[in-house]
Amino acid sequence: MAWFTGGGSSGSDDDAPAASVWESRGFVASAIVIGAVVVCLVVWLVAGGGNGSPSTQPTPTATPTATGGTDQPTDDATEPPATPDPTTTTAPTAPVKPSGTGGCRAKNPPQRIPREAPAAVSWQFETNMLIPLQAQGGPAIEDANGLRHCFAHSPTGAVLAAMVTLGQIRNPELTESVLRNRIAPGAGRNLALKAVRTSPTPRNTGQTSQFTGFKVIDYLPNRAIISIAVRLDSQKVAGLPVTLLWVDNDWKLVLQPDGSFNGAVAPDVLQSLNGYVRFGGA
Template sequence: MGLFSRNPDSDDDFDGEKTSFLEERGFIASAIVVGAVLICLVVWFMASGRNDTPSANPSQSPSTEAPTGQPTEPTGPPATPVEPTEQPTKTAPPPPNSHTGGCHDRSPAQGIPRLAAPAAVTWQFEGEILVPIQAAAGPAATSPDGVRSCFAHSPTGAVLAAMVVLGQIQNPDVSLDVLRTRVLPGPGRNAAIAAAKEQLKTPPTPDGDVQFAGFKVLYYPPGGAQAIIQVVADLNHKAYGALPITMQWSHGDWYAVLQDDGTFNGSVEPDILSSLNGYVRFSGAS
């Protein structure tokens, strides 16, 4: 199975169509690429018969022009253009390897981000997906192979770790190394590695425009031994797909936990969302 599975017992009228699609793309045998995983959610959404109009790009502001009427003559001299006094500030990306922040911070802030996204974050491409990088919560280490690690033992650190692991898994240049080093050992990791090897034998297929859109911390107990983060991706501006990611604190860092079938969600049905209500908006895409 891929990292994202769907309950085969679901009484969806389009099971036959979905099965055909998944087998055609090699998903059942090998789809560990998170982009393909999320795109299959689009297929479920489209096949379910929903014809929702795609939401407008949030970066576009509503028009403030008045309705067209009779032309009027200007009543005064033209206004003098005003130069902007300051440019929008941008957070400089942290170094790939640092001895401060991330897992090096012995007393990171323990507040759970429920209303506002983590601050001072830069976004960097991992394959086709932008992943969040923060000097305070991590990742604070990058291996020679490009695997990112060393996240803060905090709710924010768990959120960033979940999104970075997902983003790196979809990147064929580092996917195997990420599965071997950023996922806890067990049957699930073995199944995912086997699927990844098969996936790498076939030419990649375009995944479309899929980017992270937000998150919700579902579970973070005192002490932070484990965390469950619901990560949301924007699926080609047609819907949102939500994926539960279980992270466990072990050996001084956050590691992903897979079900025995090699997926993140096992028998838990995927969530298709029409909006981000109830989630923290968090995206590097405009």
């Protein structure tokens, strides 16, 4: 099991121990590691070979640019409640009071789908990955432990929430806090919280993967589906699908019942950034 699975159904018994992602043959060597909460559960990956898994494609033709790129995308953007679990009863960390009126406090934020990189964005390292910060779209709140939240109720706010949350969950010091506060309640979150309390957490994996773009696949006022483009290395870019829900006045990411973000939808190894808005800090 992993944050981003390779797609396709598995014939494994749910009660059987999950295989270590470090030992599985199907994973591309340049997979993105998310400061794992567990050896089997916390990895962004691109699977190669096997049913439903994308295979490695030729070198992407697009080269990601720094903040402010204006490449236009194409117009192709066309769980039941979990049983209460003792691992989910701890109260969220009390937030630090924000200043200003941005993020989730913004009144009537623009609802247009972003067709170019959000403006006035600064990029800050979270471990070794750059995450975007914008006064208007969020995050507007940073907790005492460094957890960021409070994003605008808009398509741009959803994009920023996806990237910031994916970046922060890689930080071993924040992983559990992200799961408790930045993931929507459900069976997948319960599974991940159980695992993070019992499994070893890999630290420095040597990965230098960075965000390089996004595509809004679908947007409704209370749900957004975003594909986040991440450069794995000098030759590969992956499109990672993420669903977000508007819960408790903020965007929160959804974990599928298997504990991954994408469930049966396999990440794509992209041949180019066509259809994506270029957006990255490196």
